[in-house]
Amino acid sequence: MTVVRDTIRFWRNGQAVEVSGFHPRTTLLDYLRLQERRVGTKEGCAEGDCGACTVALGRVRGGRIRYEPINACILLLGQIDGAELVTVEDLAANGDLHPVQSAMVAHHGSQCGFCTPGIVMSLFTLYHEGERPLSRDSVNDALAGNLCRCTGYRPIVDAALQACSRQADDSFSANGERTVQRLMSLADGRDVFVGNESRFFAAPASEASLAALYARHPDATLVAGCTDVGLWITKAMMEIEKIIWLGRVAGLDLIEDSLDKLGIGATVTHAEIHPSFARIDPDLGEIMRRFGSVQVRASGTVGGSIANGSPIGDLAPALIALGAVLELRQGDATRSLPLEDFFIAYRRQDRKPGEFVRRVMVPKLNANEAFRAYKISKRFDEDISSALGAFRFKLDGRRIADARVAFGGMAGTPKRAAETERALIGLSLDEPSSWGEAMAAVARDYQPLDDHRASSVYRSTVARNLVFKALSETASGDTRATRIVAQRDALEAAE
Structure with missing residues (x-):
């Protein structure tokens, strides 16, 4: 019998934090501002567009800690289980500003300051993950999800070019190995279930647990990155009582790269799949570069984009043109169907009660094939x-x-x-x-x-x-x- 944990656990300022009894719809932003009273993280648009709420989540990728920018306004509190949470209040060390903060001051990158915490956090992740040497284009990409209506972007970009062009040298990089060990200690492989049978936040650790839980609660809302479901909560005010987060399901995050196709697990993020798609064709890589912001791509998933069934989603038509095949699971049974057959009508898919998207198979191009894809929008970015x-x-x-x-x-x-x-x-x-x-x-x-x-x-x-x-x-x-x-x-x- 699987041992179930009724709390979420994450690292915060060098300490393990354990939270229980929270409402399944609680967003990370509400937790920070209302529970921790850390109000440096701002609420702007409440839909993941303006970036004022940006925080960083650190997770172990490839044996090292990697920090990604996240929109706290549309991320559920339960989704930070197993991660290190970093907010703007955590950057200064021993009374000294972080290099990113110092550069923002030196280049006059802030006026009213409302957007500044989110911009600083986006630059913090760029400071740790940016290409070397850093280009102005890559800075603009990193800031595509952060709006500023006072300063303009030139001084902010200048600050980024100064601070982020060198290798990271701060308290977070110095403690990298220790942080990896800390996060690994949280990876207990247990299912998470916070609440009761009528209202809960659940995070199964295996496909078998997910299939069994979803069969028992086919009315539950599945969440992967929450970049769309988050808006159901913050904008549509939907009373979602049962949430199953797929982010801890082992195996759904795998990319299987063979000679003729890609096998993409449902919880692979847009950021993770971007390099693989770009190798299939540069146009597909360019579509992914313009797929929302860095924050959206760090959270949003391939499976979530497909299962959401949006008529204006960028990924589905590109994969349909490539001939992608979808794999679904219900209980112990799995089935496959061409991706174009999955979409029945507006927001309706060929998905049975208790059935979920587990993987998408994307054929690669042959030598005698050509691919073209074009995104038409009023603005270039996000x-x-x-x-x-x-x-x-x-x-x-x-x-x-x-x-x-x-x-x-x-x-x-x-x-x-x-x-x-x-x-x-x-x-x-x-x-x-x-x-x-x-x-x-x-x-x-x-x-x-x-x-x-x-x-x-x-x-x-x-x-x-x-x-x-x-x-x-x-x-x-x-x-x-x-x-x-x-x-x-x-x-x-x-x-």
Whole structure:
């Protein structure tokens, strides 16, 4: 019989903290501000966009401690089990500011100061994990999830370039090995269950425990990264009484990389899968770089993005175009189905009561295949897509022998473009005049709605144009003339 723990445990300022009896919907931000009374961590948007609530969580990865920025406003308290929690109050040592804090002061990176704690914590994680040497682009990526309306970003970026370009040398790096030992001591392999049968926060430690618990409570809400469910709590005010967190389930966090495919466990985060996706194709890597912010990518998971079933999710249409297959489990039974068949209607999936996503299998590209993916949004960084188009072409010389095309944001679900695919087969890459039928076929595949992100006419026009862009780039093998980033890089090089 599995031994169950009725508390969560984490490290805080060199001490083990144990918390029991909390409400399952308690967010980490509420715990910090209302229980610990540590109010340096601010509440801004309460939806994981502004970054004012950013804290750092340290976990053991590859035998060492790694610090990641997290939006405390939409992270549940129970999700920090087994981690080290670091807030802005913890950075100064022996009366001296942390190097990141000193650089912010020296470069005048703060005015009203409301956003500053979150920015400092994002830079703290960059200080420990940033590339060396550090580039301005990588700093901008690290700060994409932090908004500042007073200072502007130039002095903040300058502070980051000064403080984060050298190897980490602070009390956290000095105590790294000790912290690893401390966190390993918390890894007891026990299931966590806080509450009772009518209201609980649970964190199973194995797939078998998860399957049994979810079969017993099919009305429970499964949480992986909580980047979406967190908004159900903070914005929709949903009364979620039963929460099962998947973050402790052994095996669901594995990436199996073989010659022809990737096997991705449901709790693999977007940050963890980014390098593997970028190796499949640079476009897939670029989509992941613009998938929310660093904070969102550190928490959000591949399985959660799929199981959430959002029609404007960036990942699902790209994986559908690649031909991904989903694995699900209910009790002791497992089944597989093509990813495109998982989505039935808006927010409805082919998932039985008590059944959960356990893994997604993503085929890699063959030598005669080309992949293109495009995220269309009003802002470049951390914005919900108006539309996302993904294309996989199988080539027979200069002719398209087969095609898989999928769009997000064009229907109630991520959806393949069957009519467009049929019109693409047989086209010559050397005859642009013959591409018109494939472009026009998009109108038969989708009748998108108008909403605040884009009009139906705009989405239809963009989708049609993306077909032409994908064909043009595949024909030329060159994306420099058609990509904003490539043109910007060329201008900077010329200067």
